[in-house]
Amino acid sequence: MPVIALVGNKGGAGKTTLSVNIAAGIARDRNTAVLDADPQGSSMQWRAFTDDDSTLSVYEAGDDLSGQILALKGQYDCLVIDCPPSVHAPQTNTVLRACDIALIPVQPSPVDLWATVHTERAIEEAREVNPALRAMLILNQLETRTTLSRLVREAAEEIELPVAKTGIRRRAIYRATALEGKSVFDIGRRGADAAEELENLLKEVLI
Numbered sequence: 001m002p003v004i005a006l007v008g009n010k011g012g013a014g015k016t017t018l019s020v021n022i023a024a025g026i027a028r029d030r031n032t033a034v035l036d037a038d039p040q041g042s043s044m045q046w047r048a049f050t051d052d053d054s055t056l057s058v059y060e061a062g063d064d065l066s067g068q069i070l071a072l073k074g075q076y077d078c079l080v081i082d083c084p085p086s087v088h089a090p091q092t093n094t095v096l097r098a099c100d101i102a103l104i105p106v107q108p109s110p111v112d113l114w115a116t117v118h119t120e121r122a123i124e125e126a127r128e129v130n131p132a133l134r135a136m137l138i139l140n141q142l143e144t145r146t147t148l149s150r151l152v153r154e155a156a157e158e159i160e161l162p163v164a165k166t167g168i169r170r171r172a173i174y175r176a177t178a179l180e181g182k183s184v185f186d187i188g189r190r191g192a193d194a195a196e197e198l199e200n201l202l203k204e205v206l207i
Helices: 015-027 042-048 065-075 090-096 110-126 147-156 172-180 188-205
Strands: 003-006 032-036 057-060 078-082 101-106 134-142
Touching: 003 015, 015 032, 015 042, 015 078, 015 101, 015 172, 015 188, 032 042, 032 065, 042 057, 065 078, 065 090, 090 110, 101 110, 134 188, 172 188
Parallel strands: 003 078, 003 101, 032 057, 032 078, 101 134
Antiparallel strands: none
């Protein structure tokens, strides 16, 4: 199983939410952990809300990020890395050179889409030392009935990076589960619709 990085060049795109929920989805079948490489520590904060020892393991990035990634790869079947909201951050550069898959959440707004230009360049640079790196845009926090969401998908498909067919809708359940230190896979029927979306996304990612 791969090392999956959630990267982007703009805050608020939903990297942490996707990181912990994607990891939780994979963890149902494979031993999986999250590495929080974002100095804001949002994934660590998520983990702090629960005292359940069986919950998904979340690690704080240390000074030797490359070594830490290598060590965790040896301990887990899959590693999901939550990166800073900047492709210029040294942590992001390190992760892109070490990961197998880079997922780039994009909100349905022109500003967010424009920010992916820098991410696309960072992916190209990382491939000089990590040529097998796969990358995929994920349209996140979609409001499916709006014209803007449809137009943003059409615009995103003009970018050279592939776009996931599965879009992730804006759902209050993500905020509710974060406050409980849980994922949408942990709460049964309340999270069923969101979990189904993520399952469909994982089928695209883990091919």
